[in-house]
Amino acid sequence: MSRSGVYISSIIPGFIGVCVFVFLSQTRNLNAKEMSGFTQNQKTQQNKPDSATIIINKYLAALGGIEKLESIKSLYMEGTINIRGQKAQTKVWTIGNHAARNEFTINGFTNWSITRTDSGWSYNPRRGQKFPEPMTADMIKLSQPGLDVKGTLVDYKDKGYKIEYKGIDQIEGSDVYVIEEKLNESITKTFYIDLDSYLIIRVHTKSVTKNKVTYSNADYSNYKKTTDGYMFAMTVGNINYKTITVNPEINEAIFIPKK
Amino acid sequence: MRKPHLNFLNMKRTSFCFMSFFILSSSLFVSAQQKSPINSGTFDVMQARWLGPGTMSGRITAIVGNPADGKTIYVGCAGGGVWKTTNAGASFKSVFDKYVQSIGSIALDPNDANTVYVGTGESNMRNTVSYGNGMYKSTDGGDNWTKIGLDSTEHISKVLINPANTQIIYVAAPGPLWCDSKNRGLFKSTDGGTTWTQILYTNEKTGCADVVMNPTNPDELVATMWEFRRKPFAFNSGGKGSAMYKSKDGGKTWTKITKGLPEGELGRMALAISPSNPKHLLAIIEAKATGLYCSNDGGESWSKQASTSNVEARPFYFSTIAFDPKDDKRVYRPAFQLSVSDDGGFSFTEASDEGGWVHSDHHAIWINPMYTNQVWLGTDGGVFLSNDRGLTFTFIQNLPVGQFYHVQCDMKDPYNVYGGLQDNGTWMGPSQYFGGVSNGRWRAFYGGDGFWAQPDPTDENSVYAEAQGGEAGRVDMTTGLVVSIQPMQTKNESKNKKFRWNWNSPIYIGAANPHNLYMGCQYLFKSTNQGRRWDRISPDLTTDNKAKEQQEESGGLSADNTSAENHCTIFSVAESPLDANYIFVGTDDGNLQITTDGGQVWNNVSGNIVNCGIPAQTWVSSIEPSRYDKNTLYATFDNHNYGDFNTYVAKSTDLGKTWTRLNNTEFTGFAHKIKEDLKNKNLLFLGTERGLFCSINGGDDWFRMKNHIPDYCPVRDMQIHPRTNDLILATYGRGIMIVDDITPIRNMSLQLAQKDVFLYPMGDVELSYGKFEGGFPEHDGWVAGNSDDIPPIQYYFKKRVMTGDVSIKIFDASGKMLKEIPATKRKGLNKVYWDLRITGPKTATGGTKPDQGSFIAPMVLPGAYTVKLYVGDSTYSETINVIPNKNGKMSDEDRKAQYAAAQKCMQIHEALAVSADSINDVIERVKSMVENDKSNKKLTAFLDTLKSFKSKIMASTQTSIFADEERLREKITRVYATVCFQEAAPTNLELDNIELLSDDVAQSQQKAKVLVKEYDTKWKNKIKPPVTR
Known part of the structure; x- marks a missing residue:
């Protein structure tokens, strides 16, 4: 064999092999880049009919599995919020699809809100309120998803929610699956789910009332698995939860508004 | 006889093949591994x-x-x-x-x-x-x-x-x-x-x-x-x-x-x-x-x-x-x-x-x-x-969609930005202002369509500006009066050689010698005295293609010749920061001319550019001579006028003899401007008609900057401020944008990006009470925010932290924790702010109005502090060296006096809080007792006594913000806030007031003890205990 032939016979297979390796290693990055950038048509083409279901199922599995989530009937969550170095306390009691009570305590003042399926009140003594005030019909309507202790993605079909996979985007540098969930004419949630862990990074909520449209974001992190196999985000927005109890006994009296 | 090298190959063929494969594979594998992990999201937190x-x-x-x-x-x-x-x-x-x-x-x-x-x-x-x-x-x-x-x-x-x-x-x-x-x-x-x-x-x-x-x-x-x-x-x-x-x-x-x-x-x-x-x-x-x-x-x-x-x-x-x-x-x-x-x-x-x-x-x-x-x-x-x-x-005053062609900045503090707007003249505005940069802070100082605006670094009252077609002037910014400086034809010029000024003619101030002022038509002119005298320092540097100089025939059915179609003109000029004799000129008809002797001899290197894959004679949209090597230059080329929207940018390290095209699949839009960083030669920025791009490794890899910058924002020009390290963008449709302090980008490297966690060194941080505080918000249309007063704590995560908590704590030299700050967990750069204050005191609770005292805290004293970043089970530390503000008004003694007074206020707040807690607890117990024994007049009277005492130490009656009720707690907060928030030592009366309040708190403590003792001895075990929830 000629000298050049020796070179070629040794180099070409290696070169081809490396090219294949590099190509394969780049493919997923390219897909992510294309989908998040210029070529929206390509993104649409990758919107396969069952993509949303697959992603949601994986998300639910990451949280502990559908059976575990469906077994949640009530929740108690207790945490703190750091406000300029001071710790405010927050407590939330929720009986699924029935009622919820949120308390926020700082410097001896406790603000609270109560949401039921057909009514709601809030009390904010820090602002000088003397008595609990009723929520408007719009506020009650917008608060209803908060009564869903399982999460709105659990059994979304049975609940009548519409799901759409929107492709891959980037949230704070991380590639995410984007799932849009339309609960009703007033509420649309967009879930940004981490590609690797299938855990939610952010939920973006669009709320439409007759007077205005509002947007809010809640960021999720510090995921921890409980001893009984539930995975919870222990940090949501500014709140660091210390305790999350599944299916506690809750006294209904706390859902009755009194000063 | 067999030749040795062939013998070697024959004998070692198998192992040689294997080694070749291995070496080649390894090298390519390694280079694939080292591909930049930096992308658009890495610096997303640096919002423009x-x-x-x-x-x-x-x-x-x-x-x-x-x-x-x-x-x-x-x-x-x-x-x-x-x-x-x-x-x-x-x-x-x-x-x-x-x-x-x-x-x-x-x-x-x-x-x-x-x-x-x-x-x-x-x-x-x-x-x-x-x-x-x-x-x-x-x-x-x-x-x-x-x-x-x-x-x-x-x-x-x-x-x-x-x-x-x-x-x-x-x-x-x-x-x-x-x-x-x-x-x-x-x-x-x-x-x-x-x-x-x-x-x-x-x-x-x-x-x-x-x-x-x-x-x-x-x-x-x-x-x-x-x-x-x-x-x-x-x-x-x-x-x-x-x-x-x-x-x-x-x-x-x-x-x-x-x-x-x-x-x-x-x-x-x-x-x-x-x-x-x-x-x-x-x-x-x-x-x-x-x-x-x-x-x-x-x-x-x-x-x-x-x-x-x-x-x-x-x-x-x-x-x-x-x-x-x-x-x-x-x-x-x-x-x-x-x-x-x-x-x-x-x-x-x-x-x-x-x-x-x-x-x-x-x-x-x-x-x-x-x-x-x-x-x-x-x-x-x-x-x-x-x-x-x-x-x-x-x-409608709140649409910031101005189309800037260029931007420049001065060295004032805060610095001003200057730029020319399509249709709308030339403007200047502050980079920061009290309460934010509102519409009223901008000033127009030249008319026509605006393009280049160059503040004279040697004369703070002069700015050079222009309208279309090279109509330029020197503006006296104190009076607004303009002196025309546009070079004109003289009898020494050929009669037929009309000056051809581009729609967007360059005005350029020398980077090596700021007394050098340049303007270019088809010739390059130079002035060393602010445009009072011009010398032509070049021949016609363009192709002088007559077929492309018939602008009076432009328009078609409707004559339209407004200098927008002027061609065969100089478009870009640059002077090497390292040598004023090195001058670079780019023309709209694709010549790139270089002189190394101040204009005596010019060398057209355009013929060399095509070798790197850029079409011949492509419009030279910008030239950036390197500040690190005078033979190195970067250039952008724009061929969109021939329907080619590709991004063309190239680098030469031998004064234009050879070129390397810088390319990337991320690029979109034809290129306007390339900018080399002032301190890191590997950091490059590229502005195109469709985006802003950045490379941290000399142009090998690029990412699109989307940090509050529209993904496909047209970026025509940019500057990096030498003092603040801000990246200032002239966008053609979104006004001026500023990315504050690009130091984290400057300090990033591929090696650093491979670390899971990196806490950036803080260095010296000046104490600051704020620089551009405002009062009531302005009703003035668009208002831009100011940059941070205090440098943030910055850290890098290779991946977003999904599990485990992240927090930051600040410690003093003795190891005492001063403050805990919630931390973010994003992939890439994170920014968290420490306001250089400690944690506020616990204040008395139980009143009818909230008190802000617990949210108030004094600034720390100058010295070394440790910031610790906790990521799950790992801890990362850096030192923050807090130093006095250079322009501040406080001496060391002032600071110490302020800190001591604040500490005293904190102590008496916390002492009062202890008393209040004990009284609140007793009040609740006695209230329940009274519920169970309403006929007990003495018990009721005791409850009234407790409430009366409480009403003396904190607001306990009024709830409305319109009804003042200042009691002991509120008085402490008032003087405490005064001491903490002013850049001055406490006055003698403030100190006396603190002493007075300290005495009052001491008396309250005594009184509280008496009342608690009364409860313990007279009532505690005598009445049925209350039912707690």
Whole structure:
């Protein structure tokens, strides 16, 4: 064999092999880049009919599995919020699809809100309120998803929610699956789910009332698995939860508004 | 005899093959591994500030509103994307930041206002027009968009929706400006934009300029076709392809309309159909004699109307005419000015300036069909709103969509930015101001179309600015007076050599010698005394191609020669920061000329550039000589004038003999400017017509910067401030943007990016009480925020932290924790702020009003502090060296006195809190006892005593913020806040007050003990204990 032939016979297979390796290693990055950038048509083409279901199922599995989530009937969550170095306390009691009570305590003042399926009140003594005030019909309507202790993605079909996979985007540098969930004419949630862990990074909520449209974001992190196999985000927005109890006994009296 | 090397190969063939494979594979594997992990998200936290201005906005190309509410309006801009208001202009939100920013047309589904169509690529075909990439659709009111085709049309003039069947959409696409293309004409979709059919097409030079639909019979359409072409040195509007057509079957078949239209070639034709009388149409028809034409038979035949110069003005550029939706006789002609007719277009009057000057040059109009008094007008300077049918207007002040060509900055503190705006002169504004940079802080100081603005570093009162065609002046900023400095021809010049100044002629101040001032036409001129004397230091540096110097013939049917088409001119000039004799010149006809002897000899290196893959003689849009090596330079090249939108940027390390093209799949848009960092030679920034890009490794890898910068923002120029390290952007449609302090980008490297966690060193941090504090917010349109007062704590995560907590704690030198700060967990750079204060005290609780004392804390004293970043089980530490503020007003003694006084206040607050806690607890217990034993008068009296004591130490009666109730707690907070928040030592009376309050607290403590003792001894075990929840 000629000298050049020796070179070629040794180099070409290696070169081809490396090219294949590099190509394969780049493919997923390219897909992510294309989908998040210029070529929206390509993104649409990758919107396969069952993509949303697959992603949601994986998300639910990451949280502990559908059976575990469906077994949640009530929740108690207790945490703190750091406000300029001071710790405010927050407590939330929720009986699924029935009622919820949120308390926020700082410097001896406790603000609270109560949401039921057909009514709601809030009390904010820090602002000088003397008595609990009723929520408007719009506020009650917008608060209803908060009564869903399982999460709105659990059994979304049975609940009548519409799901759409929107492709891959980037949230704070991380590639995410984007799932849009339309609960009703007033509420649309967009879930940004981490590609690797299938855990939610952010939920973006669009709320439409007759007077205005509002947007809010809640960021999720510090995921921890409980001893009984539930995975919870222990940090949501500014709140660091210390305790999350599944299916506690809750006294209904706390859902009755009194000063 | 066998040759040794061949013997070696023969004997070791197998192992040699294996080694070759291994080595090659390894090297490529390693290089794949080391590919930059840095991407758009890495520095996303460094959000750009949108400085504006809003007081001088930018070209508006489309306006459409929701007639159902009259307050939801979409505004499309030439380079500023789409903005939406839902409150009739009280505020706007940018809703198109992920997509191209040049907007041609917007349409709302008449049956569902949440369904919005945007056609990208404005069709006001001036020389600096940008380009689009087709159609977009939103079904949620602009929150999300999907691209729906017609990608290659580049310019869309109208989107029309059939009101009877809103799945039917028509798109008029004039198509590409700079080259032949089949991607033009009239397109139709019958499925809401999913698929498209080209239903009217003439040839590759002719597109569809306009289309109107009979609202009562939507299958009846009239469309105009327009032949046009722009070249870098000429514009032609009009040709055999231009014609008017009518269809009665939704575009299946078309009839050419000629009856009553001008003879000969036609140009651009704008149409309007009266919604209240669809047989009545108007058209501005460009021809040898441009005019206003009227049809009363649905466009079958036309007749010429009398019209004014404004009505006929510049038809290729002013292509809008509209009827009042309810009044067939009321016609609006936005053009150079707004003309209004009340007789169906026979005669016109102009709008009034009573409500304030209305910017000239109009391209968009929307009349609210439910309230026709309301007229929204889109001009070259922004949006105006009328509530009296266009008689008077008010300016919408909160749209920062100015089109800057260039930006410069000075060294004042805070620094000012300077730049020239398309259509709108030259402006300066502060980078920061008290309460934020509002519209009123901007100042216009030169007229015409603005381009380069150069503050003189040797004379803080002088700025060089220009209008189009090189008309430059030296502005005295103290008086506003201007001295012209534009070099003029002299008898020494050839009589036939008229100076050729580019539309955007360079004015440049020497980087090595700031006394050097340069201006370029086809020659380079230099002045060393602020333009008082000029010397020509070059021959003609261009190709001097006579065929490209016939601008007086430019325009086609309508002469249009405003220096926009001037060609064979110098476009970019640069002086090496390392040697003032090294001067670099780039021309619009592709020459890149270099001198190393101050202009004696020039070397044209353009012939070498093509070897790196850049087309020959491509317009040189910028040159950046390196500040690290005088033989190294970077250059950007722009070939879009020939229909080539590729991104061309290259580097030479041998003064232009050889070039390496810098390329990346991420690049989009033709290149405007490359910038080398002032301190890190591997850090490069690239601005293009479609984005801002960054490389941290000398151009090997690039990422798009999207940190509050629209993904495809047109970036024409940029500067890096030498003192603040800010990256300042001149965007062509989003005003000036500033990315504060790029040090984290500068300090990033591929090696660093591989670390899981990295806590950036803090170095020295100055104590600061704030620099640009404001009072009440201004009502002044667009207000940009200021940069951070205090440098943030910055750390890097290779991946987002999904599990485990992240927090930051600050410790003093003794190891005592001063503050805990919530931390972020994003992938890439994170920024968290320590306000240089410790944690506030616990204050007394249980009153009827909240007290802010616990949120107040003093600043730390100068010294070394440790910041610890906790990531799960790992801890990372850095030292922060807190130093006094250089410009501060406090001595060391002042600081110590302040800190001591604050500490005293904290102590007495906490002492009072202890007392209050004990009393609160007793009150609750006694209350319950009283509930159980209401007849016990002594118990009730004791409760009253407790409450009375409590009411002395904190507000316990009033709840309203309008009812003051200052008790001991509130008094402590008042003096405590005073001490903590002022940049001064406490006064003698403040110190005395603290002593007084300290005594009061001590007395309260005693009293509290007495009351608690009374409870313990008299009541605690005597009465049934209370039931607790």
